[in-house]
Amino acid sequence: MTATKTRTGADAASAPTELTMAGALNAALRDAMAEDDRVVVYGEDVGPLGGVFRVTDGLQERFGDERIWDSPLAESGIVGTAIGMAIYGMRPVVEMQFDAFSYPAFEQIVSHVAKMRNRTKGRVSLPLVVRIPCAGAIGGVEHHSDSSESYWASTPGLTVVMPSNPADAYSMLREAIESDDPVIFMEPKSRYWAKAPLALPVTTAPMDRALVVREGSDVTLIGYGPTVRTALEAADAAAEEGLSIEVVDLRSLSPFDDETVSASVRKTSRAAVIHEAAQFGGFGAEVAARVTERNFYHLAAPVLRITGFDIPYPSPKLEEYHLPTADRVLAALETWEWELA
Amino acid sequence: MTATKTRTGADAASAPTELTMAGALNAALRDAMAEDDRVVVYGEDVGPLGGVFRVTDGLQERFGDERIWDSPLAESGIVGTAIGMAIYGMRPVVEMQFDAFSYPAFEQIVSHVAKMRNRTKGRVSLPLVVRIPCAGAIGGVEHHSDSSESYWASTPGLTVVMPSNPADAYSMLREAIESDDPVIFMEPKSRYWAKAPLALPVTTAPMDRALVVREGSDVTLIGYGPTVRTALEAADAAAEEGLSIEVVDLRSLSPFDDETVSASVRKTSRAAVIHEAAQFGGFGAEVAARVTERNFYHLAAPVLRITGFDIPYPSPKLEEYHLPTADRVLAALETWEWELA
């Protein structure tokens, strides 16, 4: 299967309906399962409950408990068995309930999922998907709002993607499941209930491409997942003040689409990256470093990182102070010495 | 205890003798154990065997198996119990046998070691040290040469240090054990047998400071652990060609000593960071990003990253092609458009 083929949805080409990101992901799983019986889904509470975010709602009823089932409560076990299932020839899609609960699976992901294909010279590839509801801004108690993307993105052998909207959620999840490479598929929890009109099956750009989601000429704001909205909000507000902001939705963290990002930065000569995770060692460091490496002589100012503070994710009542907001983005842009441009 | 106090060694103020880094670490553990009976050491094979790298050689004989002992073979168990011991008031120093074997402890380290103090508003701090023999270049088979530092350094709440020489190894390990904050203490395996004349107890600069270990005027090379030597070799070779290289040994990855690094970069106007880990999302990204943020208008060229490739660590016979060498450093410096300086 290739990424560009036309997808058939089980409930083929529907008329556009309002769909949440959770709904789009649900439809992607449903259509992938209907199309390919090697696709199996398991994890904690994905069966009768339909997942704590309802992403697997109704799927067990439809496909039965040999296609989608509740596993014992052990994340290393979930990923470790998925490796075995993938070796056999299945295409498991497993769910980690929250970022922080993927940590028990860290060894299986880093030492096996990422390395199996290389170790075996391509004889054993692992077409599996690890879905991780990620990031914060949902009023979750401790351990429910981590941003784990930098751990995965810095691990060679993994593909790490994060959709920011329902259409991408559908299309990218289908593509991730069809991929022969293992994919860490991160789903921004705070966007689960964001809606968009969708006619399924929808195919958006290939998942390894970044997209310019708003054109502008003065600044490039680079976001992914939940911060794409933040960037768009900031762009709206800035427009009122005459500042033209271009917004890039990375979509794929690894691989990284240098072409799209660099093209935008060369146009605007200024860039900032936005993420929820702490700044120190966060994914924004890679973005800033590579944008600078490739476009140093085009940059009028250093690449800014507008991120969470370098602290553990706060409790619900304090998270608003931690998260990068459109206001904070605009304030950060003020710190540039604009006159040098 | 504070970091600046004069240390007493159990075998007090000795005349300088040649000591390997492994020997210096051994002496640091010995002296810390002798001085403070809250210091206990455990892990896999640290008892009668003295550790697979002999860092704990002779300690069980000296202190008995209630101060240093072999635990069951389970890294999450080792770190998890160390947390409990630290809550009680001990100062456990635990060993993970290799970077990759710390991964089973990932959840305990990220979700508890890093967060306990913050979660409890400082009521429960965790004065524990996780020693990790790290990085490669020792001809190790798979999983024995990972560089895990970026995982830890990007986790708020952790202190991450890596000595590059015997004197620092002694002094920094003493300081790490005395610290009320939990410390990830990374020991570059390829430097274990590097020797230096040492009179113990030695106190070098505080472990949170970077040090200029060679002065120069044209370029700042930033290394840590095993790549400090690489940087020094490159500096030697470059000197022959009239290029004056300043070398900074980071010593501490988190916290990061911006003052020392930025001062050097402002002097030279060019910087490169060297590490063994893959480049993408590696610690060098943070170094490059923050050096650029803070010194953009002083930089004559983008900060270079001279690192391992973006691949899983290779097998012994191929590792030489992967590792950054002095030659590769010098070749990388050639890619700068020097004329712009």
Added chain:
Amino acid sequence: MSLNVEHHAARRALPSEKPLRLLDNAGHAVTGAATGGFSLPDTETLLDLYRKMVVARRFDVQVTALTKQGRLATYPSAYGQEACEIGAVSAISADDWLFPTYRESVALLTRGIDPGDILKSFRGDWHSGYDQRSHRTSTQTTPLATQALHAVGLAHAARLRHDPIVALTFLGDGATSEGDAHEAFNFAAVWQTPTVFIVQNNQFAISVPLARQTHAATLADKAVGYGMPGFHVDGNDVAAMYAVTRAAVDRARAGGGPTLIEGLTYRIEAHTNSDDPTRYRPARDVEHWKRRDPIERLEKYLVSEGALTEATRSEITDAAEALAAHTRDVITTESELDPLELFDHVYARPRRALLEQRARLEAELAEAARNPR
């Protein structure tokens, strides 16, 4: 050496498959093999346990109500699990340490922690709300089974110091599937630490029933694989939970090593307020277990023994109502939170980077105060 033989036999003893109990569901004292040789605590102790359960139930119901009103971010109720939690936690002393999960609010209450402090994390004020050190109670731990290792480590440290304290930890049926549960059981057994593991088997891990967590006959059976005594106890019988835990605590304190105790109970409420149990279990199961209510059981016994006077009963009700009122008060009072405190506890040694970030937030807050939107 007969000691060794006995010891060795204990390493391989299978827990009874029928849960041990001292009081049956009708509130009658049980005799014979079903008690596993444990005896009913004295009336004073039972009355004390009864009082704690009634107060705790009232607290739990109150908090669930407040949560429905949106006063808490989340609340994992312990309704129906009072006997399991309170029986176990009452068996340790103030000097012992407790390592709870998020589910043990009523155990914390029993331990003397103020409702406001217990609920701080669920309100969203701070990750952990009480003084862990003065209460010798670690944080309400969310990453499943991780706290069991902390309990083992602390117990081992105490043992090395010849400090005769015990660490008691709770974990759920679901949590027993995690690797950390295994490592905790094993470390405790190998090191012979004074640790008591209470596996609170409420038969669900969110939506997942016990049968999908284990194929073992009982969760207590796991003890065999570690050479540690295991007990399968009726978790709705507070007398049994107390007696068995007490024996384990005494044994641990005397240097006899760890014990695994499974309390078989049932989660009457949803997993938390955001859960919808109608999706995965029939209401009649809940009804069935409501008829095995732990408080009613003990009450029947105490009444039949003439040990529960009307005066005591009303005194307990008053105490429960007072606590509920206090709980309402603290929860409906606005919390005072200082966003700048976010930076203050991350490290013992202050970091320049954090001080800079703190200053930035401070400036932002000042600016916002000057120009409110």
Added chain:
Amino acid sequence: MSLNVEHHAARRALPSEKPLRLLDNAGHAVTGAATGGFSLPDTETLLDLYRKMVVARRFDVQVTALTKQGRLATYPSAYGQEACEIGAVSAISADDWLFPTYRESVALLTRGIDPGDILKSFRGDWHSGYDQRSHRTSTQTTPLATQALHAVGLAHAARLRHDPIVALTFLGDGATSEGDAHEAFNFAAVWQTPTVFIVQNNQFAISVPLARQTHAATLADKAVGYGMPGFHVDGNDVAAMYAVTRAAVDRARAGGGPTLIEGLTYRIEAHTNSDDPTRYRPARDVEHWKRRDPIERLEKYLVSEGALTEATRSEITDAAEALAAHTRDVITTESELDPLELFDHVYARPRRALLEQRARLEAELAEAARNPR
């Protein structure tokens, strides 16, 4: 339902504390309870196992010698563990899957994998050297116990496909302490997968003796906690290892679920060539276990039965020598390695960044070829 009762009883059966055996150390056939009801395999099978063990021993000794000559980066010897590995692995068929650790070189040899391919990783050529798919043998896994989960997953997938294959996995005594061992046992039992776990108890994890890994009477006792049959077997008795594993494999294939088999053996050599066992165990222990050599034991039996003729013996010796010679040949031949291949297998879908890095290394190599230092 008698089926259920039986099944249920099996879930709680304690393994025999004395290891099951079919041949004693003197090579006499064992009868009675000590056999656990298993019967001695037929002579043809035993001869075949004997041949495999002799060849494997010769291979192992040869590789240890080559390692001492510096021809390999490392080698974890299986000397003395041939019965445990070969008995177990001979009980599965070519269609079944094997999930080994780094310790199972002789099991891989038995499985028909070429010495050169088995040793590629230990030579430092590439992380895994053989064709995992055609041999249905996963990689020699280093991160302890992780492979056990892969075996469970593969077995479960096969079961979902009604493909009657079995996955057999080895793990060491030390590895049973890891969380992943627990999760693998539990997933297998809950899902009732056709998985056979061979815990190869060679009594050491590098320097750490069994007593510091577990307080259980036997490692097979762990099976009880998962409701899975467990067997404690004399791992130096190839007949017993074969018979018990065979029964477990047959049961698994028939849908009867997983089994845990502990083979009690001893690591005669160092952990690997870089280990120094004199630091942690007395030479006399090694001598003691050398006198329980698994090959000699079977040889005595076969000789006493008149089943091992001189002709067969010399034919086997020839085969062993031929294999040793072949091993020397492949190991002393320079490996052909292409550094550029480092980039070729990381992803199925080529990545621009890696192609760029590959090109850079290619240029560097070309430059070095032009200007050798």
